[in-house]
Amino acid sequence: MAPNGPAIVAEGLRKEYRQTRALEGFDLTVPEGSVCGLLGPNGAGKTTAVRILSTLLEFDGGRAEVAGFDVVRQAAQVRYRIGVTGQHAAVDEILTGRQNLEMFGRLYHLGAAGARRRADELLERFGLAGTAGKSVKHYSGGMRRRLDLAASLIMAPQVLFLDEPTTGLDPRGRIEVWEAVRSLVAEGTTVLLTTQYLDEADRLADRIVVLDKGRMIAEGSPDRLKSTIGGDQLDLVITDAAELDRAARVVAGVCGAEPETRPDTRGITAPVRHRAATLAATTLVEAVRALDEAGIAVEDIALRRPTLDEVFLRLTGHPAGPGEEAGPGGGRPDSGKRRAEPAGHRAEEETTAV
Template sequence: MSPGPHAVLAEGLEKRYGEKRALDGFDLTVARGTVHGLLGPNGAGKTTVVRILSTLVRLDGGRAEVAGIDVAGRPREVRRRIGLTGQYAAVDEITTARQNLVMFGRLFHLGKKAAECRAAELLEQFALTDAADKGVKEFSGGMRRRLDLATSMILAPQVLFLDEPTTGLDPRGRNEVWEAVRSLVAGGTTVLLTTQYLDEADKLADRIAVIERGRTIADDTPAALKQQIGGDRIEVVVQEAADLPAALRVVARVTGAEPDSDPEARRVAAPVTDRVAALTEVVRTLQDEKIPVEDIGLRRPTLDEVFLRITGRRAEDGTGDAGPAERTREAGRAA
């Protein structure tokens, strides 16, 4: 069966844990060969979506296809076409990187020689060749996550599910994982990425779906989502909190818009249309009124602002998804 233009299709997904509805009519379409981000507060249903699509959890309603195959009706065939990496690296720290990959290759029913060849290919692909024979316990967080990604790619899956793959990593480790993901997509893999890091979705995703209370409430490109809350904004940070009201009046008069203010950060911001003219006029007026400024500039909306506007809260707010925290390597294995 041809998978068609979409690697993942979910229509009206429902999942209940007791009286709690983890998913309540969730919809999603992921184009082949792209990264599709899935954003939402804790408890919105992100992990539940991944568990259903990767056949770890049965859906209670709706339908889902992965690589053109019905998830509920043919789960074993789905598992042969997917990889899954969870929130924490699931590699053996006692053995080496090479031994980890060979072990997973054998678990995927590859012969010894085939498993060794595939391990060598993945070590090179994920820039781990120099560390191939070191114990994983000596690896940095970013290296462990790259090795974890490599184990999920043993069978070169058509679709890879990444459930918050950079949780707990430092900036360098996150960048290492991002580069690995970009490499996979360049090779034709489709990625569904759940994350609470708005910058991560902004840098990696071709499209972003926002999930709230088990439903999709927005789905578009990062640029289009940002455009929903306007274009450029002028931002002024005054030196003294006492000058904030005066700065508010200046920015409101010049922009013709009602500014937002953050007293704790001593910040005033407002949307502008003619960005250069507005910036010039605000600077001149602040100088004329002798209002000391710590910083002033133009910037574009962030995904964090989009998320806050759409959901009314930040991505890290809320409580955990319903249901048990299954270990994630199971879904990539052929039964």
């Protein structure tokens, strides 16, 4: 691979399952050492893209290279350089955390002593040293996911694929996993992370690619994405809920756009049409004055950047979000499809249970 060349390149990837077009001309370039967030709702094609790029799935058109190697013609070289963590943990329930990592190390021919040493390093790094001797069935969701991440790092991969690493975790588990991912990135690993969580992409990714129905619909840095697609938002909370409609009309007049109202929290949000910061600030001042003249008491008023949720809604016309997602494995259309995949070393089209 050329120094600082892209770690991942996909061009025009197409994949159809019997009836479904999962990817329709998917392009992607991820520079080495960066984190790319592949963001999209359930069914967007994220897992399909990750499985193709990690050589686990055959596809119908286009091409892809990972770490400089073609994922079809040079699949073995690709597999040697990647790690994959799926939505469903690949670790063994019965074994302890340490035994799991040692087992992966042995699988990758590190030898008994080498596997033990690597396991120790990774347990320490992911804050699992204290619970290394416990059977995984006693681990919390966040601990499992960190162990899964550790397992995918046994061979210090150049490129790491994380497919919805925090789906189904509680807030604390999510933060634990985010910290683990950040520490990897600090060491120069290239990461492709899929997520349905806009805040996750915002926090972890250098660049976000928004995927919807098998196509990229937008891309850019989190900031650029937010500022190119949406201008500032005027956010306010009024004191008296009965005044909400009247306040909304005042705000509409100032902002030149129809605001959204939230009766339960007495909140109003409207996009600000102007671009430059000074003009947006002028709008804020005008809104304060207009509401005051109308005799409407304001509890809180501020300008803010749009959230990625708002960005997604504007891009696709439908809200992003976990859809009918119900926790780990709960009610997913694809749950159970990927059982116990050892990190990144399977090449069959559809893996079966071991």
